[in-house]
Amino acid sequence: MHGMGDVHPTEVRVRFLERLAQIVPSPLSKAFLATTGSEAIEAAMKTAALATGKPSFASFSGAYHGLSVGALALCGIERFREPFDGMLPVRPLLLGFPRSSTPLDDALAATRAALGARRDLAALFVEPIQARGGMIVPPFGYLRGLRTICDELGILLVFDEIYTGFGRTGEWFACLYEGVEPDILCLGKAAGGGFPISAMVASDSVMDAWPISEGEALHTSTYLGNPMGCAAALATIEEIERLGLCARAKRLGEDIAPMLDSIARLDSVVEVRGRGMMWGIELHDGVAAARAVKIGLRSGLILLQTGVRGEVISLTPPLVIGEEELERALSLLRDLLAAS
């Protein structure tokens, strides 16, 4: 069950890393493994700081990158950071996260102006679809624009795909929709099919900022690359491929569009947005969303409340969900939202 990952790698760890390199965008070739998403983010922060020699970061309002102290410092949801603000190591430059309805040029101009005013930024952290912030999809082209801006300004671009990765949005990673390659990619959550494992993957040039370990590693952790976690992640990749789950998530996302449209037309609903098997239903406030989650559970629906004000219900069904089951779940949800 255990092998000291950084000192004596097990064979399964090597096999997982080789397989992982095949599914991430091609320039990403070297990884740090970890256990939780937050740790992958912390590793990305340290890597970016080492690679650039700069101490600060940019992220987005509404962003969620985990709650360990480093990751919390990037958080754009005030209720998580406010009680700990005094002890957080850095205050990020918080940018506005554009919605799909925001004109792309306006969104990019605002981002360029804010980033361009700073010289101390090591990296920009972004979720390709903001998850805990309320399932917010940016305008198409925004991620590509971020790539251009970051290249111009010498800022590393970090995609946090801990939520969106491993097929959730209909591709292995959501950044593949725009064909954009980050300097660093963070993944976790579904990577182990329910077993805790996460990773931060970067290009050679970024990762080579770390010195070769001679004895004690500069960054490590007891369970880094845990053999059981690596075996689970390897099996997860094989199963996602064998069952064609990325394509299935995309197709199911398209199939349920009419049903989601009918939900979007209800008086109790402000907006429905998402992609693949990742959707958010925005209600008028957090009280309505909390009530819907509670009533949903009584009807057999496991929903989660999300959004900066808790005003969104998130739908993230398993990628193997049966089609009838998915339809039934959505019709139960529509009924309960229509009655509220």
Ligand SMILES: Cc1ncc(COP(=O)(O)O)c(C=O)c1O
């Ligand atoms: C986008 C994103 N990043 C990071 C995290 C943190 O992951 P973990 O809870 O495994 O530390 C989460 C968890 O919800 C997340 O959604």
